[in-house]
Amino acid sequence: MANKRPLILVTNDDGITAPGIRTLIEVMNTLGDVCVVAPDSPQSAMGHAITINDTLYCDAVEMLKDQSHSEYSCSGTPVDCVKLAVNEILKRKPDLCVSGVNHGSNSSINVIYSGTMSAAVEAGTLGIPSIGFSLLDYSLQANFEPSKKYIKSIAMQCLKNGLPKGVVLNVNIPKLSAKDIKGIKVCRQANAHWEENFDKRTNPLGRDYYWLTGEFVNEDKGEDTDEWALKNGFVSVVPVQFDLTAHHAIKDINSWDLK
Amino acid sequence: MANKRPLILVTNDDGITAPGIRTLIEVMNTLGDVCVVAPDSPQSAMGHAITINDTLYCDAVEMLKDQSHSEYSCSGTPVDCVKLAVNEILKRKPDLCVSGVNHGSNSSINVIYSGTMSAAVEAGTLGIPSIGFSLLDYSLQANFEPSKKYIKSIAMQCLKNGLPKGVVLNVNIPKLSAKDIKGIKVCRQANAHWEENFDKRTNPLGRDYYWLTGEFVNEDKGEDTDEWALKNGFVSVVPVQFDLTAHHAIKDINSWDLK
Numbered sequence: 001m002a003n004k005r006p007l008i009l010v011t012n013d014d015g016i017t018a019p020g021i022r023t024l025i026e027v028m029n030t031l032g033d034v035c036v037v038a039p040d041s042p043q044s045a046m047g048h049a050i051t052i053n054d055t056l057y058c059d060a061v062e063m064l065k066d067q068s069h070s071e072y073s074c075s076g077t078p079v080d081c082v083k084l085a086v087n088e089i090l091k092r093k094p095d096l097c098v099s100g101v102n103h104g105s106n107s108s109i110n111v112i113y114s115g116t117m118s119a120a121v122e123a124g125t126l127g128i129p130s131i132g133f134s135l136l137d138y139s140l141q142a143n144f145e146p147s148k149k150y151i152k153s154i155a156m157q158c159l160k161n162g163l164p165k166g167v168v169l170n171v172n173i174p175k176l177s178a179k180d181i182k183g184i185k186v187c188r189q190a191n192a193h194w195e196e197n198f199d200k201r202t203n204p205l206g207r208d209y210y211w212l213t214g215e216f217v218n219e220d221k222g223e224d225t226d227e228w229a230l231k232n233g234f235v236s237v238v239p240v241q242f243d244l245t246a247h248h249a250i251k252d253i254n255s256w257d258l259k
Numbered sequence: 260m261a262n263k264r265p266l267i268l269v270t271n272d273d274g275i276t277a278p279g280i281r282t283l284i285e286v287m288n289t290l291g292d293v294c295v296v297a298p299d300s301p302q303s304a305m306g307h308a309i310t311i312n313d314t315l316y317c318d319a320v321e322m323l324k325d326q327s328h329s330e331y332s333c334s335g336t337p338v339d340c341v342k343l344a345v346n347e348i349l350k351r352k353p354d355l356c357v358s359g360v361n362h363g364s365n366s367s368i369n370v371i372y373s374g375t376m377s378a379a380v381e382a383g384t385l386g387i388p389s390i391g392f393s394l395l396d397y398s399l400q401a402n403f404e405p406s407k408k409y410i411k412s413i414a415m416q417c418l419k420n421g422l423p424k425g426v427v428l429n430v431n432i433p434k435l436s437a438k439d440i441k442g443i444k445v446c447r448q449a450n451a452h453w454e455e456n457f458d459k460r461t462n463p464l465g466r467d468y469y470w471l472t473g474e475f476v477n478e479d480k481g482e483d484t485d486e487w488a489l490k491n492g493f494v495s496v497v498p499v500q501f502d503l504t505a506h507h508a509i510k511d512i513n514s515w516d517l518k
Binding site: 113 | 301303304305306307308309310311312314315316317338339342343345346347368370371372377380384385412413416420422423425426428429442443445446447448450452453455456457459460462466467468469470471496497498499500501502503504505506507508509511512513515516517518
């Protein structure tokens with residue numbers, strides 16, 4: 001009888017040594033055959049960057065003693081990892097790609113900066129059902145325990161139902177104890193943005209430099225957004241698309257005097 | 260009387276020394292007061308990457324003798340350039356942000372990898388009307404002359420009409436002589452993807468590495484796409500949004516057994 005266990009590709013943007021990816025691997029090992037291809041160093045906020053003008057190294061590694069799944073450490077970005085995994089490492093197209101668990105939020109506008117979500121989107125462009133998971137806790141000591149139940153439930157449903165063509169999932173999990181998480185809400189991306197505040201400093205050689213800091217500003221009062229769900233104790237699930245066309249704006253622009 | 264010339268921010272992803280940005284600066288100087296803040300080195304395919312764990316340098320430079328506009332060279336990504344420009348360099352919010360002219364296509368799915376478009380999107384999130392321009396010619400010797408007329412026309416219309424909230428423009432220009440360009444078409448993003456083909460090599464120390472290559476595959480037969488427009492001699496204009504929510508999929512996912 002053929003092996004019917006699903007093949008699951010695991011990646012992230014915090015790097016192969018981050019605690020978040022260990023949680024994801026642990027849960028996915030209960031659902032299928034796991035292959036990990038993840039960056040060898042932190043790649044947060046890399047967005048959909050790919051390596052086109054440089055070499056890519058990708059080596060099999062054994063992170064745990066007697067691990068039953070395979071792991072590869074890659075010198076590239078999260079998107080590079082997905083491309084390499086699908087084209088060079090895996091023997092067949094995976095049934096699911098999961099990315100994370102990210103240390104920190106990828107809700108609302110953060111989706112466009114997120115290496116975690118870009119890896120999921122890349123797998124989506126290749127026709128692979130795909131989910132990015134994030135926990136709203138930047139700490140390396142974050143407690144991923146309460147997340148496991150939701151990660152498993154959402155991944156199982158995705159394996160069972162598939163996803164609409166051109167859609168991947170952006171899942172964010174509040175930093176709450178298991179008993180305080182109220183459930184799962186399917187949401188839209190809140191309309192929010194970052195207001196930057198650069199910290200200007202002088203280096204030891206006397207040259208000025210900047211350090212990016214900023215404040216997240218959510219002007220969206222809707223109760224159907226990911227921000228609302230997370231603030232109110234729910235796990236948020238946003239279906240994300242990579243057809244970026246603003247179809248509603250085509251008519252507007254067509255009324256311009258373009259020649 | 261107050262100065263009524265619009266303030267125009269110019270950036271790109273090929274770096275401040277690329278020929279494409281010189282074309283864009285030249286055209287924008289005919290429309291308003293120009294400030295250039297661009298990467299100090301090529302940043303192609305950087306997507307929406309930002310620099311969060313490192314320093315950012317940004318220095319005034321004089322690229323041309325007696326230049327009338329200001330220019331800054333920045334050590335960061337295209338998105339960093341926009342954030343720095345708006346928050347630290349410009350005295351007021353610009354009336355327009357233009358990015359490019361990119362050397363090479365950013366049509367279809369390329370929009371998600373593109374540093375050029377990510378810079379435009381970033382300005383869009385800050386409420387600035389914004390356009391990314393690309394010429395379908397990777398060569399540093401590309402002929403940008405035929406592009407100028409279209410860049411000017413689209414930028415003028417954008418300054419005059421503004422853009423719908425949450426929308427920026429992705430403009431691609433075919434590699435054709437002026438007489439062979441048939442006009443401008445407002446389009447949707449073609450449904451296409453990249454099929455990768457990694458070139459596996461061995462370095463002088465005996466370690467294997469990969470080099471990313473690939474083939475662009477367009478399975479979209481529509482005649483309302485950017486790919487169709489470009490293949491048929493038109494400049495393509497795609498309105499692009501950064502609300503990535505797949506609104507049509509929310510109902511689907513809500514039917515899942517999530518708990």
